[in-house]
Amino acid sequence: xxxxxxxxxxxxxxxxxxLSSVGGRNPVLHRVGGGxxxxxxxxxxxDWSINEKFYVGDWLYFGFDRNLYNVLEVNxxxxxxxxxxxxxxxxxxxxxxVFNLTEGKTYYFMSGRGxxxxxxxxxxxxxxxxxxxxPVFINNRALSSxxxxxxxxxxxxxxxxxxYY
Numbered sequence: 001x002x003x004x005x006x007x008x009x010x011x012x013x014x015x016x017x018x019l020s021s022v023g024g025r026n027p028v029l030h031r032v033g034g035g036x037x038x039x040x041x042x043x044x045x046x047d048w049s050i051n052e053k054f055y056v057g058d059w060l061y062f063g064f065d066r067n068l069y070n071v072l073e074v075n076x077x078x079x080x081x082x083x084x085x086x087x088x089x090x091x092x093x094x095x096x097x098v099f100n101l102t103e104g105k106t107y108y109f110m111s112g113r114g115x116x117x118x119x120x121x122x123x124x125x126x127x128x129x130x131x132x133x134x135p136v137f138i139n140n141r142a143l144s145s146x147x148x149x150x151x152x153x154x155x156x157x158x159x160x161x162x163x164y165y
Contacts, residue, residue, distance in 0.1 A: 025129055027057040029098070032122060039064035039071065039111070041118040054126045058101045060109075066095035069111045069120065073099070076108055079121055084112030104128035 030052055033043040039062045062071045072087035091099050091109075101107065104126050111120035 025055065025057075027059060028055070029059045029061055030054065031061045031063065035063070037063040037065075039069060039120065041115055041120055044119065045122040049122060049124055054101055054124050055129050056101060056104050056126060057129065058126070060099045060101065060124065062091070062097045062099070062109075064095050064111075066092060068113075069115055070113070071097060071099075072110055072112055074108050074110055076106070079108035079110055079123065082110060082114075082116035082121065084110065084116065087112075101126045 032039055033045060033048055064071070070090065070092040072084055073089040073091060074083070074087050077083070078086055091097050099107075099109075101124065107124040107126060109122045109124070110116040
């Protein structure tokens with residue numbers, strides 16, 4: 001009987017830790033195109049970005065030959081027309097450049113010098129991270145602590161029944 005109690009206690013602890021960390025997420029580094037040096041005309045960046053999930057706080061890594069290519073953040077119109085004249089930011093530094101996705105919006109990137117017309121452009125739809133809702137207060141008591149106590153009670157009620165299996 002004592003042998004079964006430790007795994008069950010561990011399981012309950014893991015469930016409680018998981019419940020307390022809902023909504024948390026570590027930033028992800030996305031290698032644009034999927035590789036180390038893939039910012040070049042030989043990739044379909046639309047297909048690549050469709051298979052990725054981008055969230056606020058994530059990073060994009062652009063690996064490329066800085067003597068040939070660059071990376072420009074542009075607006076949607078410049079993206080669609082491959083216009084590299086009115087860019088928002090030139091993120092080109094050394095050919096191994098990163099860009100932090102700080103807002104929930106669609107970011108548009110392209111390479112100038114005519115390479116945009118060869119497919120070197122990328123639209124990145126960035127989602128906000130869903131966080132746990134703020135606690136609702138009723139009579140100066142947080143409803144979230146009430147819900148937490150209910151979960152604890154349910155788990156403690158179930159725990160004795162699990163000892164018999």
